[in-house]
Amino acid sequence: MNDPNTDIIIFTEIPSWAPDSPAIKEFIEVCKNSEKFVMIxxxxxxxxxxxxxxxxxxxNGIPVVPGNLNPIKALANLVNYSEKYWAAQLSSKKLEKSSSAKKKDLSDLLIPGTTLSESQACEVLERYGIPTTKRAVATSPxxxxxxxxxxxxxxxxxxxSPDILHKTEADAIRLNLSNDQEVADAFLEIKMNAKNYKSDARIYGxxxxxxxxxxxxxVIAGVSNDPVFGPVIMFGLGGIFVEVFKDISFRVAPITRDDAVEMMEEIKGHSIxxxxxxxxxxxxxxxxxxLxxxxxxxxxxxxxxxxxxxxPLIVYEDGLKAADALIVVKNETKTSVAGR
Structure with a gap:
């Protein structure tokens, strides 16, 4: 425990101490008072x-990983993650000092316990410089x-509508409309179908x-809020790649530019x-x-x-645009990830 050249101590076996035995209590106390990382x-x-x-x-914070679960690889991944995490923290602090990284005001949109409509979610993205499609919400034909x-x-x-997230399922979307009459007719159809799908839905237009x-x-990009790690960023190719092959990568926020590049290179469909x-x-x-x-x-x-x-997020040879977005806002007292 006192060897300055040792950082990690791994026990491949320990005695069969009972959980309340004096020996296990003494062992835990010794581990707690050491700066070494101890693993069983x-x-x-x-x-x-x-x-x-x-x-x-x-x-008491002493990890126990069975030998058949490759604990050494798990430890190596933990060290690798720790190094990247602290590098990202340093990078994040540098960004905070930059005038271009000022926090945007979203107080009018992020109302606790709500799900934003698509137009509201896209407004959040736009305030942070993420390109979205040109749009306007109409209340009449x-x-x-x-x-x-x-x-x-x-x-x-x-x-x-914040209450109708699956527009295709509700038959509340029309594509490739090319003239005034098609738009007017589509407006009425969409409103009617939405009401039939969910009569009590809040409809903003x-x-x-x-x-x-x-x-x-x-491609798809997103964030979930993990109860242990906090915000986790996700990236993957859209369509069959995410639905069938689950071809996605994750990083704990904040991420660096190198992290973002790695996320893309990790997925199997990167060549596309x-x-x-x-x-x-x-x-x-x-x-x-x-990202x-x-x-x-x-x-x-x-x-x-x-x-x-x-x-999807549609990526072209030059530029990209978010075609749809969803944001779920936490309740003020909520700390865990919400299901869809």
């Missing part, structure tokens, strides 16, 4: 997988037509949005972003910027945001 890695023998004192050891003309045809119409061109790569079969490479730098801005957002408001999804 017993190898399972017959029915004896873990020592009897395991609950008491864990309760006439307004919808005027907004469509301002944005430019073709357009997309979607219900704007119908969102009129630009129709994004084809040819981009669909680099361009395949003659297609041009997607704008990798733009994706990195979005960094998400990190800034949840570093500022991790105590308020429970869940955030950008799905």
């Amino acid at each position: 890695t017993p190898f399972p023998l017959g029915n004896a997988i873990l020592p009897k004192s395991t609950p008491e050891l864990i309760k 006439q307004e919808a037509v005027q907004y469509a003309k301002n944005i430019g045809y073709p357009v997309v119409l979607k219900i704007d 119908v969102s009129v949005q630009e129709m994004l061109p084809q040819g981009g790569v669909e 972003l680099k361009g395949t079969r003659g297609k041009p490479s997607a704008d990798i730098d733009a994706v990195v910027d979005v 960094e801005k998400l990190s800034a957002l949840v570093s500022d408001y991790g105590d308020k945001i429970d869940e955030l999804d950008i799905n």
